[in-house]
Structures are given as structure tokens and as C-alpha cells.
Amino acid sequence: MSAQPPQIRVAVSTVIFALLPAPDGEIRVHLPLVRRTRDPYAGAWALPGGWVCAQESLSDAGRRTLAETTGLRPSYLEQLYTFGHPERSPGGRVVSVVYSALVRNHEAAGTGAGPVPVDNVSWCPVDDAVGLAFDHDEIVRYAIWRLRSKVQHAHVAQHFLGERFSLAQLREVHEAVLQKPLDPANFRRQVEGSGAVVPTGERLTGGRHRPPQLYRAVLTPESAGPFGRAGPPS
Amino acid sequence: MSAQPPQIRVAVSTVIFALLPAPDGEIRVHLPLVRRTRDPYAGAWALPGGWVCAQESLSDAGRRTLAETTGLRPSYLEQLYTFGHPERSPGGRVVSVVYSALVRNHEAAGTGAGPVPVDNVSWCPVDDAVGLAFDHDEIVRYAIWRLRSKVQHAHVAQHFLGERFSLAQLREVHEAVLQKPLDPANFRRQVEGSGAVVPTGERLTGGRHRPPQLYRAVLTPESAGPFGRAGPPS
DNA sequence: TTAATAGTGTCTTTAAGACATTATGAG
């Protein structure tokens, strides 16, 4: 162990997912990209991010740089992975701690998710996010794999929805993420039986059909982890 | 994004697990700790680790510092989490990337795992690893939770064993990690049916009973992840 | 009434768990 560690810069990046309608009308998983204004990779698309300040936590740095570059303020960030290959940034050694979050559609509004593009921010279907700056292609690929592996753990899909939601809405989220149709009856039994959601007693009116029961998420002990929430502190 | 990032030091720590007999004869999950020789926390036990050098990858830094402090050289390191709370180290801002590995008993030999203690290294039952330096208590708690959540994914347990192993040995690993007995017949069906192991045709002789078939692990597509191995690059 | 989705029932298939039974090599 050397007493004088070398200069390594610490950055954060964020992979934000939202379910938006693609040009073909299908609901697909999208993520926001920002256009780089300086070298290296000036003009290329990249994940939102920036440097970690001396007194802020890593997740706070993720939140701050995401808001600065895109205006997004998700309620919940989860650490995804830390990328630190010595050659991953041409400008010198950078270790990037990457966070991920799921946002609702109205949270994405006004940030380039709608028909009007916001300057230098673009929501992109995840399968089209290639040719990004640095090693961000790899990061995106890893993030979408993790999303699909973990959607089974019910709390993941609920971040795409509001506090109250119908089971049909929850099912549509799962269908969009997994890219396959699910049986409404079996889905209902699975979700209700898992204890991950409870009915609120309210109903969602306004549709031209029978109004569905509204549910809300409950934190299950298994999903809580050793610190009573999704990940460790920091 | 500020052009001049502040000075933040980057370190790695490693949580190494081995299955060793406890004083009471039970096989328990242990991990190696090293005694700190300088401030902060001089004299306290801590996880093996050290600073990341300029030209080495994060996992290489984990491997190197682990070997320097304990002599251990596990074949496979998996990134666990990155801890970066601003106040986690009294000596100034430190971001620690933590790696985890599982080692076989003979790999742990000569590093304090046997009856003869090696200077400044001690193998400790995970439940007794409290009062460590920095935030290492939290790190250990998170690592053991992850180990227990993931032992179901068969490849995890196989790192504790050699390349070839009997199903009884594999079952004993699962029993030690999960701290509960498993039905041999049902365990066999589950593991064989999962395709995670295949018989080698060899048998393990020497016991005073019917010699068991030996198996080896096979990398399943689901456990491989998006890059054909357990985690992303870096 | 009709359209449309909410919600239930039920059958089949698959897997988990408990536990009895048979197989085989060492001594």
C-alpha cells in the first residue's frame, strides 16, 4: 500500500429509463442522452454525468449532474456498477460510478421526451443507443440487461408508475420491459400473491369500461436487503 | 460539469469468503481481516485493500492489494459495490471500490486460516466481524447478504470447490452458506435439471462407501450476462 | 344494449418438498 495515491478523477454517470411510445406506436424503453460540447468526443452523444465534488456523496453527485444536464430529478437512484479501465477516457484516468433510475413519463416531459426536442438532450430507444462516447455503449448494454433481469422483483416496475396504479398498468410496464405479452389473469394472481402490492380501495374512473382497483407498492423484507432498503448506504 | 475535479483518492477493498471449520466443528463462512499498522484506526481490523495505481484496472488493484496484504490470489473477483460517503474516512475523501471472491480451503491455507496464525492476518467467522475500521462493518454485512441471496445461482457455490466435485460436496457448500439442511434427493434433481453442472464420467474413490459421480460447472446463458461472463468489463 | 376492460374459475403442466427404496463400493 503506497502512502501517496496517484491522481485519479472520479465521475458519475446515470442511466435513466422511461417507457415512451416509439415512432411505430409501440411502448419501448428509452433513455436520455446528452450531446457533448467539448473534447474528448465533442459532438457525440453520451450518458448524463459529471465530476464528483469533494463534499457530496456519490448518489448526490449523480442526482446533481443529472439535473444540471437534463433537468431530471428522479426520486430514487440505484448504484449500477463502477467502470475504471485505465484507457476508458482519452483525457486521463477516470473512474466512473454509474447510477440507474426509472422515471415516469410526466417526469421525463420537458426534457426532450416530447415532440419538441430540448437543446442537447435526446430520449433514445435503448436498442438504438450505440456509438456513444467513451465506453458508454457497454454501460448501456449492462444497464438494460440488469433491468430485464430484475423486473421480476416487483418494486422495479413500480418506479415507472405513480404511487397508485392499476394491475393492468403494472402489467403493461412488465410487458414493455420484457418485450412479451403476459396473461392478465396469471399476472394478477402472481402479483397479488406475492404481497408486493396492496389494494388502496380507490378506483380509477374515466375509462369507458369497468373501473379497476388501484394498488400501491409495499416494501417486502426480501427486496429490502440488509439495510432495510434496496442497496447499501453511501 | 466543472473542468477541474477535486482531489478524491480511489481505493479498493476485498471481501474474501471461505468455508472453514469453526471452533465448535461446524463449517462456517469466514473472511480474512488484516490489522492496520497506521492511523487512522491503527491496531483495528480491516478488510484487505489499498490504493489504486494509475495504470492498473480496478480489479487488478483488488488482486494486487489482496496478495500484498494476505498472500491470497483468487482466480475470480466480482465487483460488489462502491462506497463513497464523504465522511467515511477520517483522513480525507476516499472512494472505495469493493470486490468479493470465494476461495477454496487450500487456497486459504498459509494465510492464517490454519491453526498457526499468520502475522497481521486473521480469518474470522462473518458473524463475528464487527468493530472493524472505517465503514467496513457495513461492507461486510452487505457482502454476506449478497452471498446468501445469490447462492441459488449455482455458479456461486462452485467457486468454493475445485473444478470437479460431487453433488454431496456442492450440497454441503449450499448448506453452509444458507445455514440450513437440504434434502439430498431434491437438491440433486434441482441442480441436475438446471443444466448448471454436467457429469464428467469420473468417480471419487477412497470413501468407505459407493463412490459418487464427479461433476463440473457449465456456464449457463442466463448467468453469463450481456458480456458472456458474470459482470461487465473494467 | 354494447363495447371494453376488470376480475374469477378451472384445468393442465411443472416444479418443490418429504420421504421411502434400491444400488454399490469399502472393509
Add this chain to the structure above:
DNA sequence: CTCATAATGTCTTAAAGACACTATTAA
């Protein structure tokens, strides 16, 4: 032969999946 563990069989129960059916609201 006997002991000990390997390996298989079978029964029960629970869950997953396919799909028919009933319920309820708005227009």
C-alpha cells in the same frame, strides 16, 4: 455380510400457464 452414502422413485402440495367465463361501468 454390513455400513455408509449414492442415486432413484413416488406421493403430495404449490405454483405457473392457458384459456373460458362472469362482472361492471360508460357511452
